[in-house]
Amino acid sequence: MTDAPATPEKRYGTAGDYVQLLKPRIMMLVVFTAVAGLIAATGVTGQTMHPLMAAIAVLAVALGSGAAGAINMWYDSDIDQVMTRTSTRPIPSGAVPREEAIAMGMIMSGVSVLLMWLASNWLAAALLAFSIFYYGVIYTMWLKRSTPQNIVIGGGAGAFPPVIGWAAVTGNTPLDAWILFAITFFWTPPHFWALSLLAHSEYEKAGVPMLPVTHGAKATRLQMLVYTIVLAAVSMTPLVTGLGGWIYGVVTGGLNIAFLYYALRVWRSHAGDDGAPAADQKLARSMFLFSILYLFLVFAALIVEHAAGLHFPVGGL
Amino acid sequence: MSNDDLKPGEERFPEPAHLDAAHLVAQRRRNIWLGLALLGFVFLVGLTTFIRLSGSEENQANFYYNMNQSGGDAEAPALPPGMTPDQAAPPPNLSVEPVLEEDVIVEEEAPEQ
Numbered sequence: 001m002t003d004a005p006a007t008p009e010k011r012y013g014t015a016g017d018y019v020q021l022l023k024p025r026i027m028m029l030v031v032f033t034a035v036a037g038l039i040a041a042t043g044v045t046g047q048t049m050h051p052l053m054a055a056i057a058v059l060a061v062a063l064g065s066g067a068a069g070a071i072n073m074w075y076d077s078d079i080d081q082v083m084t085r086t087s088t089r090p091i092p093s094g095a096v097p098r099e100e101a102i103a104m105g106m107i108m109s110g111v112s113v114l115l116m117w118l119a120s121n122w123l124a125a126a127l128l129a130f131s132i133f134y135y136g137v138i139y140t141m142w143l144k145r146s147t148p149q150n151i152v153i154g155g156g157a158g159a160f161p162p163v164i165g166w167a168a169v170t171g172n173t174p175l176d177a178w179i180l181f182a183i184t185f186f187w188t189p190p191h192f193w194a195l196s197l198l199a200h201s202e203y204e205k206a207g208v209p210m211l212p213v214t215h216g217a218k219a220t221r222l223q224m225l226v227y228t229i230v231l232a233a234v235s236m237t238p239l240v241t242g243l244g245g246w247i248y249g250v251v252t253g254g255l256n257i258a259f260l261y262y263a264l265r266v267w268r269s270h271a272g273d274d275g276a277p278a279a280d281q282k283l284a285r286s287m288f289l290f291s292i293l294y295l296f297l298v299f300a301a302l303i304v305e306h307a308a309g310l311h312f313p314v315g316g317l
Numbered sequence: 318m319s320n321d322d323l324k325p326g327e328e329r330f331p332e333p334a335h336l337d338a339a340h341l342v343a344q345r346r347r348n349i350w351l352g353l354a355l356l357g358f359v360f361l362v363g364l365t366t367f368i369r370l371s372g373s374e375e376n377q378a379n380f381y382y383n384m385n386q387s388g389g390d391a392e393a394p395a396l397p398p399g400m401t402p403d404q405a406a407p408p409p410n411l412s413v414e415p416v417l418e419e420d421v422i423v424e425e426e427a428p429e430q
Contacts, residue, residue, distance in 0.1 A: 053368060
């Protein structure tokens with residue numbers, strides 16, 4: 001028996017396969033953070049956007065996210081075939097030909113940027129184009145296979161949507177927009193490394209230099225703790241600038257305590273080590289799931305404050 | 318003429334694809350999705366263009382005339398250099414208020430003598 005993957009059986013792709021190509025779960029988070037940026041910009045600056053134009057701008061972000069996902073799956077189809085977790089994706093499973101995936105990704109990229117430009121302004125369109133390039137080329141083609149800091153630097157791609165949402169409304173990107181960028185940026189390492197602690201043998205098999213593969217699980221757990229501490233500090237800065245109010249402060253403060261608690265427990269555990277207890281592995285998985293909830297609730301708090309008129313600033317620069 | 322009968326130097330035509338029933342169904346389904354996506358894109362471009370044009374400055378070209386009808390508190394913008402308020406006023410043949418039939422005075426013809 002060899003490790004060589006079996007040639008996938010040819011089957012006809014369904015609409016569901018093409019949807020999977022767009023990485024819908026990532027798309028949902030991307031759209032949500034973009035909407036949060038859009039609403040926060042409206043709340044802070046008082047500038048408004050035509051509701052239909054705002055809806056089209058959000059659609060453009062979703063299409064851009066899907067385009068980047070398709071380009072990623074096109075390029076990574078060789079390693080997706082090797083890893084159990086990703087072997088059922090549309091390309092390795094034989095449902096979607098590689099050339100169709102890249103064609104879809106390129107066309108959707110163009111359509112999304114054009115729609116964003118028409119619906120808002122050139123800055124939002126340029127940021128969207130750059131974020132697709134960042135994920136599809138800088139992260140996927142360069143960083144992912146060359147450095148253990150791949151998801152740290154590559155995390156920038158996923159951090160752009162709230163900035164794009166902000167730019168779509170105002171035509172500029174002030175400090176508050178970049179604070180939202182920083183929250184997502186520093187959230188990515190503990191989020192993704194929690195997953196890679198569980199799947200490091202898969203990454204090793206595929207030859208992807210994830211941190212647990214190159215530096216071991218212990219160093220990864222420490223890095224997760226460090227980034228969670230930085231995230232906790234960064235996520236409270238909206239209170240200083242006035243972007244976040246009391247509700248944001250209470251929600252994010254509570255979430256930070258819980259996230260730090262998870263990070264501390266994972267740091268002290270043996271998650272990711274060879275022969276680690278099942279409870280430790282489960283803990284890493286719980287932290288991964290909690291991190292998704294964390295980002296969702298942090299941005300939801302901002303949306304509630306600015307959309308429902310419940311923004312009561314604590315401070316303000 | 319089949320490809321087997323080609324003479325030297327003649328161009329070879331591609332063999333037509335023979336698609337099975339499942340392939341044809343998949344192709345048809347994909348074509349419908351592509352058509353819908355294209356239609357959606359055209360609709361969205363049209364919609365954004367319409368919204369942009371609705372709010373554009375070109376559409377406000379008759380602003381000076383509309384201003385009186387809106388009755389808003391907004392102050393009139395500065396007139397272009399060299400233009401007097403009389404010149405900016407609506408032409409006499411345009412009425413701000415709708416003209417009612419009873420307001421029209423018909424001059425009676427003088428009786429013939």
